[in-house]
Amino acid sequence: MKKYTSSIIVGISFFLIWEAIARKIDAAYILPSPSKILQRTWELRDPLFTVHLPATLWVTFLGLVISLIFGVFLAILMSLNGKIQNAIYPLVVITQTVPITALAPIFVLWFGYSIWSKVLATILMTFFPITINVYDGLRSTKREMEELLITYGATKKDIFIKLKLPSALPYFFSALKISVPLSVIGAAISEWLGAQSGLGYFSKRMMTQLDGAGVFAPIVILSLIAVIFVFIIDILENKLIKWRNEV
Structure with missing residues (x-):
């Protein structure tokens, strides 16, 4: 928790300054204060949390899962064959x-x-960092280590599973940390441009009503979702890649 102290202090300071500026301007339809946004979020909790949030989460989940499968598959293909890499x-x-x-x-x-x-739309925003990061991770192994394993009789399969995959894990988690916020953004943008439900759609609807706090309410929820997901990924990374922390 101590490592997040600075972030918490900066975040609180930012919102206090925002609150002061918003009250000074006193134009909620342009710049609502954080307190008004929280109040409006509570007032709109039923449609936000029972209808629109689940719709956005489902789009985000599907897009991210498909991106992971597709991106990792492309990265492995490119790492195994130079001609495929040049083409893809x-x-x-x-x-x-x-x-x-x-x-x-x-x-x-x-x-x-x-x-x-x-x-x-979500897939298009997320599969690129996954593909590139995992590909770079698979290529990050030292040639000397591969030659050492070959002298011990390791096959290409052994080298891939025991050397390349572990080396690519940190890159994989970095890709996840990038892709999760992008997946949330992709879902929101696509909902904004054409949807019948979702937080992006709801934000657009509030904008047509000149409800500034209502526009910001879904944005705050989207930001919290991204932060929570990245925090969970960070915990999983520290649990699964203990060897990196010991180096």
Whole structure:
């Protein structure tokens, strides 16, 4: 807990300054204060937490799981075969050159307001860091270590499982920490551009009503979701990769 003390102090200071500025401006539809946002969140708790939050979480979960499977698979393929790497790597980079705000409406045209238009947008935002980080992790092993294992009679399968996979684990968790907030953002953006439920959709609806605190309420929830998920991943990383902490 001590290592988060500085972050807590900075966070409290930020919200206190925000509260003071918002009260000075006194224009809640432009910049609502944190206290008004919390009050509005409580007032809107029923639709937020029973309808829109589950919808966003489901999109986030599906998009992240598919990205993990797809991204890890591509990373392994590229690490095993140089020709595949040369063919796939540029395509993976190209997918990140088109803004998701331009693609999300197209996905709505293809899939309508179903969950898959939003899941696809989430996948496009998250699979890139997973693919690249895991690929770099698999390539991070030293050639000397591979040659040593070969002299002990290790096969390519042994080298991959006993050397490359453990070396890639820290990179995998780093990719997760990047992808989780991106998955939440991707879900929210896709809901904003075309959906019938979700926190992004709810925020857009509040904006049309000039309800500043109502617009910020889903954003606060999205931020908390991302922070909680990254915190859980950090705990899992410390539990599963004890050897890195001992080095």
